[in-house]
Structure formats: structure tokens, C-alpha cells
Amino acid sequence: MNDVSSKKVLHVGCGVNKPGRLHPLFSSPEWTEIRLDINPLARPDLIASIIDMRIIASASMDALYSSHNLEHLLPHEVAKALGEFRRVLKPDGMALVAVPDLQAVAALIAQDKPDQVLYTSPLGPVTPLDVVYGHATALERGNLFMQHRTGFTASSLDKALRKAGFVKTEISRDSQNLAIWAKAYLSAESVLAPGKTTRGPFGN
Numbered sequence: 001m002n003d004v005s006s007k008k009v010l011h012v013g014c015g016v017n018k019p020g021r022l023h024p025l026f027s028s029p030e031w032t033e034i035r036l037d038i039n040p041l042a043r044p045d046l047i048a049s050i051i052d053m054r055i056i057a058s059a060s061m062d063a064l065y066s067s068h069n070l071e072h073l074l075p076h077e078v079a080k081a082l083g084e085f086r087r088v089l090k091p092d093g094m095a096l097v098a099v100p101d102l103q104a105v106a107a108l109i110a111q112d113k114p115d116q117v118l119y120t121s122p123l124g125p126v127t128p129l130d131v132v133y134g135h136a137t138a139l140e141r142g143n144l145f146m147q148h149r150t151g152f153t154a155s156s157l158d159k160a161l162r163k164a165g166f167v168k169t170e171i172s173r174d175s176q177n178l179a180i181w182a183k184a185y186l187s188a189e190s191v192l193a194p195g196k197t198t199r200g201p202f203g204n
Contacts, residue, residue, distance in 0.1 A: 007062040010088060012036045012050050013069035017043065023065050023096060034061070039145055051080040056088045064088065064095040068179075071099050072134075075150045082164035086186065095166070095184045100131045102151035104178045118178065131178055154180050 009026045014035040022033050036053065037044035048055050050069055064085050070078055085095045108116065108128045117125040124137050131148075133139075138146040152160070154171050157180055161169050166184035173180055 007031050008034055008060070009063040009065055010034045010036060010056065010061045011065045012053075012085075013038075013066060013072075014044055015039075015042050023067070025096060026063065026065065031063075050084060051077050053084045053088060058087050059090050059093075061088045062090055062093055064093070066095065067098045068100065070097065070152070071148045071150055072145065073149060078150060078160055079164060082160060082166075085184075086165045089186055092187050092189075093185075095161075095182075097157070097161070097182045097184060099152045099157060099180050100148070101153070101173055101175075101178045101180045102132070103153045104173070104175060105131045128178075152180060157182055 007030050009022070009031050011022055011033050014037050015021060017035065026033065034046065035042075035044040036046040036048055036050075036056075038047065038049045040047055046053075046055055050066070051073065066085065070081060073081055085097075089095065105128045108114070109132075114129045115127050117127060118131070119126055121135075123135050126135065130136055132151065134147040154173055158169050158171050161182060161184045166186060168185040168188045170183040171180065172182075
């Protein structure tokens with residue numbers, strides 16, 4: 001059994017360090033956040049791509065948090081990233097993953113509302129096209145890390161996680177923020193206490 005202060009959560013694609021970035025599920029004192037990002041300007045603890053995290057030992061993390069990272073990969077890279085998520089987790093570990101809900105966004109675009117403002121994030125107004133392709137204003141400013149290259153529905157995310165070796169998944173759709181959330185476990189017996197998972201793709 002883990003010591004009270006020994007649990008480690010790997011926060012991949014963490015971005016700059018500011019309050020609210022880490023999910024509330026990991027806010028208790030027992031969790032220690034390890035920040036990883038591909039962008040050195042984010043000043044993470046570790047600099048690496050989520051498709052190659054060899055800098056981290058296998059089976060060394062109790063949990064992994066990935067908020068809106070997978071959509072930035074090329075389609076064939078998703079399996080590599082999820083394989084890395086699985087590799088760094090302990091046998092009873094859990095990954096909390098969020099991605100845009102492509103099915104919900106497509107419904108708005110089919111209604112001819114590609115430029116409708118869904119909400120305002122710290123980066124500015126967010127439209128369905130931003131959710132599909134990446135935040136336009138950030139891209140215009142030269143932040144190409146914000147580009148989106150693939151997408152998911154609830155079922156396709158679940159399928160990808162299970163194919164990567166996660167044996168138990170809990171998938172939910174956040175209609176307000178057009179996001180899909182997944183808790184993915186390496187063991188069927190593993191359970192992490194429930195936590196609020198409502199967040200927008202460009203607001204955390």
C-alpha cells in the first residue's frame with residue numbers, strides 16, 4: 001500500500017505552471033505532480049514528447065493526466081502515446097484522459113455553425129473550427145503546438161485505450177465543453193475516487 005505522501009501523477013502536456021492546471025482529482029496532499037511537456041517554454045520538470053517518454057522509468061507512476069494532448073498527434077502516433085502512458089504506470093495505475101468530442105463538434109458544423117463562439121477561454125473565444133483544427137489565434141501567433149491533427153469520438157477513444165492494453169475504461173461526454181473524458185485502468189480491480197471532470201479544451 002502506498003505511503004500517504006508517495007503517490008505520483010505524471011501530468012503530460014502540462015503547459016505553463018499555474019493554478020488550476022492539474023485536475024482536482026489529484027489535488028489532495030498525497031499526490032505529487034510531475035510535469036512533462038514538449039515545449040521548453042512551459043518550464044516543465046521533464047521535457048519530452050508523449051510518444052517517447054523514455055526519460056521516465058517503466059511502472060513508476062501511480063497516475064497519468066493528459067488533458068487535450070492526443071488530438072495534437074498524427075493518427076499513427078496515438079497508439080505510441082497510449083503505449084507510453086501504459087508503460088510508465090504501475091500495475092494498479094490509472095490514466096485520466098481528455099480530448100475534444102469530434103462527434104459533438106461535427107454536429108454544430110453540420111448545422112452551419114463553424115464560427116459560433118462556444119465559450120471564451122484564456123486564449124480567447126473558442127469556435128467549433130478551433131476545436132477541430134486547433135485554436136486559430138494561438139496558431140496565428142506562431143504557437144504551432146496548438147495544431148490539431150486527429151480526433152476522437154467516445155467509442156474510438158475507448159477502442160484506442162483498450163487496444164493499448166488498458167483493461168478497464170470509464171468514458172463520459174461533457175456536452176457543455178464538447179469534450180470526452182476517460183478513466184483508463186491497467187487492472188480491473190483498480191478504482192480511483194471520483195472527481196469532477198468538466199473542463200474545456202482550451203481552458204486548462
